[in-house]
Amino acid sequence: MPISWHDDTIRWFRDSSAFTGYHRLLSYYLRPVVQGQPILTDIGCGLGLISLELAPLVEHVTCVDVSEKALASLAEDADDKGISNITTLRGDASQLDLTADVMLASYFGASQVGQWLERCRRLICVTTWAHATHEHRKGTDAERLRSRLDEAGIRYQVEHVTLEFGxxxxxxxxxxxxxxxxxxxxxxxxxxxxxxxxxxxxxxxxxxxxxxxxxxxxxxxxxxxxx
Ligand SMILES: C[S@@+](CC[C@H](N)C(=O)[O-])C[C@H]1O[C@@H](n2cnc3c(N)ncnc32)[C@H](O)[C@@H]1O
Known part of the structure; x- marks a missing residue:
């Protein structure tokens, strides 16, 4: 279900991240890929909590989202943390002229990887591996992405990661x-x-x-x- 960003959903998401360390822990898996890269572009960034962790490792981060509320929260967090190399951009990621050394799509746009891959040297895609319930019998986003990449002969590595995000x-x-x-x-x-x-x-x-x-x-x- 898509997130509708408002004061409560922003508060819950930030509290969950701070309480569990989810985004900080997830960023450890991504650090080797982004370290030293000039441009990281985070599409469907939401509150940008992963980008806030990764920003010190790159020259510049562009965080893209359709939600003005989410981007305002991100800009405030960046300011509070003294992070000055993040730019926010509001709009539909598929309609914007985006390019990057590394593009990050976390819980966003896994079905559109083709169009993201044209715009970057590497794409990090974080997506559902397994559902907690058995109601999704048609396969998870990760299974579908794997098949699509295998069929197209595109090179990738995938790691299965489980983190608490209560x-x-x-x-x-x-x-x-x-x-x-x-x-x-x-x-x-x-x-x-x-x-x-x-x-x-x-x-x-x-x-x-x-x-x-x-x-x-x-x-x-x-x-x-x-x-
Ligand atoms: C599930 S959230 C993921 C947030 C963040 N990437 C994370 O992992 O914490 C998906 C985000 O995509 C944004 N979004 C939805 N459609 C979009 C589009 N066409 N272009 C850019 N952002 C979009 C939503 O506003 C939401 O913030």
Whole structure:
């Protein structure tokens, strides 16, 4: 489900990242690929939390997203951290004239790799490896991407990475709102109840409960066509 960025979703996402260390830990897998590169372009960057980790390793980062709210949060974070080599660009990544040494597409645009590969020397694509439930029987994004790259004879490496990316919440009411945001619709009422039942009490102010969740990801590094 696409993220709609507003004050709560921004707060939840940032809290989850800070609490679990998800983006910092994920950045360790990407560091060898971006280290010393002139231009990193992060498409569908969201809050840019991976780019904030990687920015010190490259000359410049361009972070692209359709959401003005997300980019404003990113600009504020960069300012707070004294990071001055990130530029934000608002727009549809497929319509913009983007080029890069390394392009990063994390949980964005895995079905459009062809068009990203033309614009960079290397593409890092982070995408779903396995779902926690069995409801997606048609295969995951990572499986589809693998087949597409194999069929096209494109060179790539892929690593299977699993990281905790659960949600700390202020209280159970906050948790219920989080669950309603990400699991809307009457058809999933039982699922929402099951999720609420999985909340763990914690005493880590300002958080009093935690919804555990693991992300199982394929981290692809793909040879791009740009020389
Ligand atoms: C699931 S989020 C991933 C955020 C970030 N890459 C991460 O891994 O934390 C997908 C992001 O893509 C953005 N997005 C959706 N369509 C887009 C498009 N056509 N061009 C640029 N960004 C887009 C959304 O606003 C959202 O921030």
């Amino acid at each position: 949600q700390p919440c202020i209280d159970r009411r906050d948790a219920a709102r989080y669950i309603a945001e990400y699991h809307p619709g009457d058809g999933t009422a039982q699922r929402r109840a099951n999720l609420l039942a999985r909340l763990v009490d914690i005493d880590e102010p300002p958080f009093t409960c935690y919804l555990p969740k693991q992300r199982s990801m394929g981290v692809f590094v793909i040879e791009g066509g740009r020389r």
